[in-house]
Amino acid sequence: MSESEKKEIQKNIVEVNQRTDKATQEELFSVLKLVAPGTSLRAALDGTLKAGKGGLIVIENQNTNSLFDGGFWLNTKFSPQKVIELSKMDGAIVLSRDMKKINYANVLLTPNSKIPTHETGTRHKAAERVARQAGTLAIAISERRNEITLYYKNVRYPLIPTGELLRRANENIQLLDKQRELYDKQIERLDKIELRGSSSLRQAIVSIQKGRIILKLAEDLYKSLIELGREGTLLRMRMKEITLGVERETDLVIKDYTVLDLKKSKFFLQELSYDSVLEEENIASILGYESMIGTKQLGGWRILSRTSLEDSEISVLIRELHTLSNILNISVEKAVELLGEEKGKNLKDELSKIKSSA
Numbered sequence: 001m002s003e004s005e006k007k008e009i010q011k012n013i014v015e016v017n018q019r020t021d022k023a024t025q026e027e028l029f030s031v032l033k034l035v036a037p038g039t040s041l042r043a044a045l046d047g048t049l050k051a052g053k054g055g056l057i058v059i060e061n062q063n064t065n066s067l068f069d070g071g072f073w074l075n076t077k078f079s080p081q082k083v084i085e086l087s088k089m090d091g092a093i094v095l096s097r098d099m100k101k102i103n104y105a106n107v108l109l110t111p112n113s114k115i116p117t118h119e120t121g122t123r124h125k126a127a128e129r130v131a132r133q134a135g136t137l138a139i140a141i142s143e144r145r146n147e148i149t150l151y152y153k154n155v156r157y158p159l160i161p162t163g164e165l166l167r168r169a170n171e172n173i174q175l176l177d178k179q180r181e182l183y184d185k186q187i188e189r190l191d192k193i194e195l196r197g198s199s200s201l202r203q204a205i206v207s208i209q210k211g212r213i214i215l216k217l218a219e220d221l222y223k224s225l226i227e228l229g230r231e232g233t234l235l236r237m238r239m240k241e242i243t244l245g246v247e248r249e250t251d252l253v254i255k256d257y258t259v260l261d262l263k264k265s266k267f268f269l270q271e272l273s274y275d276s277v278l279e280e281e282n283i284a285s286i287l288g289y290e291s292m293i294g295t296k297q298l299g300g301w302r303i304l305s306r307t308s309l310e311d312s313e314i315s316v317l318i319r320e321l322h323t324l325s326n327i328l329n330i331s332v333e334k335a336v337e338l339l340g341e342e343k344g345k346n347l348k349d350e351l352s353k354i355k356s357s358a
Helices: 003-017 025-034 040-050 080-086 122-134 162-195 201-243 246-257 262-270 280-287 311-321 324-328 332-339 341-357
Strands: 055-059 072-077 092-095 101-109 137-142 147-152 155-158
Touching: 025 147, 025 155, 025 201, 040 055, 040 080, 040 137, 040 147, 055 101, 055 122, 080 101, 101 122, 122 137, 122 147, 162 201, 162 246, 201 246, 201 280, 246 262, 262 280, 311 324, 311 332, 324 341, 332 341
Parallel strands: 055 092
Antiparallel strands: 055 137, 072 101, 092 101, 137 147, 147 155
């Protein structure tokens, strides 16, 4: 066999063995739940690190058997204490798929060396290559770096110590709370403008910016709270309180002001980074405007959603009367004609209360 033929075979092996699947966000959250404080696996990881030992743990799946060499079969019930003791050996510890058993210990991992890795240590290289090749979870514990690193498919995720994670989460909750105060103030300003029968693209954009920042902060915080497990229960409840109603309110602002459609504008907004969200021109462009001075007739979906009307009934009002200004000044007779007697009469009272509250 020629050298070129050998290289071609090696290339094919790498292409077959190296899984190109990328981990989804849901998969990453599931992995973080497995190692959250309070779980048996996290107790094993922290205990190994506290004992001054390193370690390599792999979760077995249908793709891993060909990557193991040597070691010995245990087939014993999983416990943190057993993992800590077995970490005294150099080889990898292999857990069953459901992580209820320790199947093997002191195993040599033999992933394909052609799989690229940015790691320098032997243990971390093996963990990353096994995770990529088999599409499984591999965990490297480094006594020298005093850190635990997760590898799952294409993801590398260093675990943050629980105390540090709690500190960061509390800081982010405070930041989120402050941003909610600012958001509510911007929405109040938008209310006053719209209830006068006017519209303001600039004020709408500022409100959307604040809403998107809150949702992005909450998304980042959620990952930390998942990683905290039961330790983050109270913080998770507080986050839900702070963000309550923000996404719906922001969507309604977008729906009122976009000249495209809600789904398309929302998709592009979600793709913006923190810095890009702060650029008003970016928001204006996503809403379909070429400049900050453009605007459209305001239908009033956001304000009318605070009444008892169904979406279909709001749609009828906007289709017939075109603007929020016309709807705010609707006569009882016209409201009854469009909505029926009961809802028509109630609408005038509800609009009066909304104006008063603003």
